Amino acid sequence: MRARAALSFQLQSTMRRRVYTDMKKLEAIIKPFKLEEVKEALAELGIEGMTVTEVKGFGRQKGHTEIYRGSEYTVDFLPKVKVEVVLADDLVEKAVSEVVRAAKTGKIGDGKVFVLPVEHAVRIRTEEIGEKAV
Numbered sequence: 001m002r003a004r005a006a007l008s009f010q011l012q013s014t015m016r017r018r019v020y021t022d023m024k025k026l027e028a029i030i031k032p033f034k035l036e037e038v039k040e041a042l043a044e045l046g047i048e049g050m051t052v053t054e055v056k057g058f059g060r061q062k063g064h065t066e067i068y069r070g071s072e073y074t075v076d077f078l079p080k081v082k083v084e085v086v087l088a089d090d091l092v093e094k095a096v097s098e099v100v101r102a103a104k105t106g107k108i109g110d111g112k113v114f115v116l117p118v119e120h121a122v123r124i125r126t127e128e129i130g131e132k133a134v
Contacts, residue, residue, distance in 0.1 A: 022089040023118040023131060026096065029057065030103040030111040032081045041102040042085065045094055049134075051084040060108055080111065086118055086134050 030038060035052065042050065056077035087095060096113050104110055123133035 023086055023121065023134060024089060024092045025116045025118050026083075026085045026087065026092065026099070027114040027116065028083045028099045028103065028111060029055065029080050029113075030083065030099075031105065031109065032079055034103045034105070035081050035083070037102040038083055038099055041098040042095060045091060045098060047085055047087060047091065047095060049085070053082045053084070055080050055082045059112075078109065086121060088131055088134070 028038065032054070039050070057080055058076055058078055083099070085095065092115055096115065099113055120129070121131075121133040122129055126133075
């Protein structure tokens with residue numbers, strides 16, 4: 001109970017002071033068959049953790065038409081994979097470059113990379129805060 005109160009106090013005081021950490025969240029939407037290459041490229045940079053989600057979407061591809069049991073239908077949303085990684089600011093440029101290099105096929109639909117600021121992070125098991133939590 002005392003640890004929870006200490007963590008709560010730490011979080012509240014950090015948020016009151018508006019202390020921004022030097023962390024970013026990298027989100028990459030890529031083709032599913034490129035996931036292993038992207039994972040290996042990030043591992044070479046020393047990035048240990050990531051979250052991967054199967055998603056569907058479209059951009060300039062606009063989907064395509066298929067024929068199923070004699071009927072033609074449009075597939076608007078194409079299968080993609082979203083990779084999310086939280087990392088220190090000093091790794092962001094290298095990580096973005098590696099993701100682009102590993103995911104690129106040169107064809108339409110290769111995907112996008114987004115970089116967002118991360119204000120706060122807490123590791124649940126140890127209650128570490130900030131970059132230590134990542």
